[in-house]
Amino acid sequence: xxxxAVEPTATWYLxxxxxxxxxxxxxxxxxxxxxxxxxxIELMLNAVNLTFVALATRFGNIDGQTAVFFVMVVAAAExxxxxxxxxxxxxxxxxxxxxxxxxxxx
Amino acid sequence: MELVVFVIASAMVLVxxxxxxxxxxxxxxxxxxxxxxxxxxxxxVAMEAHFLAAVQIIVYxxxxxxxxxxxxxxxxxxxxxDLSIEPFPIQxxxxxxxxxxxxxxxxxxxxxxxxxxxxxxxxxxxxxxxxELLAQNLFSDxxxxxxxxxxxxxxxxxxxxxxxxxEKKGGDS
Numbered sequence: 001x002x003x004x005a006v007e008p009t010a011t012w013y014l015x016x017x018x019x020x021x022x023x024x025x026x027x028x029x030x031x032x033x034x035x036x037x038x039x040x041i042e043l044m045l046n047a048v049n050l051t052f053v054a055l056a057t058r059f060g061n062i063d064g065q066t067a068v069f070f071v072m073v074v075a076a077a078e079x080x081x082x083x084x085x086x087x088x089x090x091x092x093x094x095x096x097x098x099x100x101x102x103x104x105x106x
Numbered sequence: 107m108e109l110v111v112f113v114i115a116s117a118m119v120l121v122x123x124x125x126x127x128x129x130x131x132x133x134x135x136x137x138x139x140x141x142x143x144x145x146x147x148x149x150x151v152a153m154e155a156h157f158l159a160a161v162q163i164i165v166y167x168x169x170x171x172x173x174x175x176x177x178x179x180x181x182x183x184x185x186x187x188d189l190s191i192e193p194f195p196i197q198x199x200x201x202x203x204x205x206x207x208x209x210x211x212x213x214x215x216x217x218x219x220x221x222x223x224x225x226x227x228x229x230x231x232x233x234x235x236x237x238e239l240l241a242q243n244l245f246s247d248x249x250x251x252x253x254x255x256x257x258x259x260x261x262x263x264x265x266x267x268x269x270x271x272x273e274k275k276g277g278d279s
Binding site for chain 1: 109126135139142143146149152153154155157169177178180181182183193197198200201202204205209212216217220224226227228236239240243251259261263266270
């Protein structure tokens with residue numbers, strides 16, 4: 001079978017990652033719920049992770065996978081701090097949207 | 107075979123990503139995010155990055171999404187929001203245009219560069235060699251950055267505890 005012989009190349013993964021990154025950025029611009037905006041940031045981080053691994057495989061260089069490891073650590077820390085901020089905002093003002101975060105200004 | 111895996115995993119990733127953006131209920135959005143993360147883990151396995159695939163499942167699907175769901179339940183915001191309310195009428199078309207042009211730009215760059223990407227020797231991928239390679243790299247070239255992530259995690263935990271602690275009555279926080 002001819003189709004089975006086609007192997008996905010690094011470019012395919014880069015195109016997929018570009019699409020996911022664009023979807024995540026549109027979501028970040030469109031949605032107003034801070035939790036969903038956070039999920040869109042995770043989408044964008046994962047798109048970048050995909051490019052790192054695709055190019056690490058293509059170049060035969062493990063450094064890209066190490067970078068993904070650090071991205072995951074930073075993403076975990078970022079989610080913890082971000083959700084802490086969201087909890088303290090939403091506890092004070094239930095149903096707050098991203099627009100209401102302007103009230104954080106002193 | 108690899109083509110089939112790629113197509114199915116890509117469909118999972120894209121459907122999940124669209125679900126995060128268009129689902130009105132935050133719980134459904136979080137579950138769509140799980141679908142995307144699993145699809146990306148499948149891609150990692152297909153590219154022989156076994157360790158990262160496992161970490162992706164454990165850290166993202168197991169910890170981060172559960173944290174999201176926990177916060178959604180804790181705050182009681184697990185109701186559908188009305189997505190038809192649009193404070194700025196221009197915002198959505200503009201966001202779609204910006205997103206489409208971003209995707210077009212990056213895809214054009216990736217396709218143009220596709221035959222100029224240098225081809226390296228493939229990484230060894232038998233048994234545990236992916237973990238061994240990653241460990242050697244992490245604990246030799248990047249050991250300082252690795253140690254520094256522990257400081258980052260401590261700062262994040264301490265900061266979150268400070269942020270979310272309820273102030274005691276009487277003002278002495």
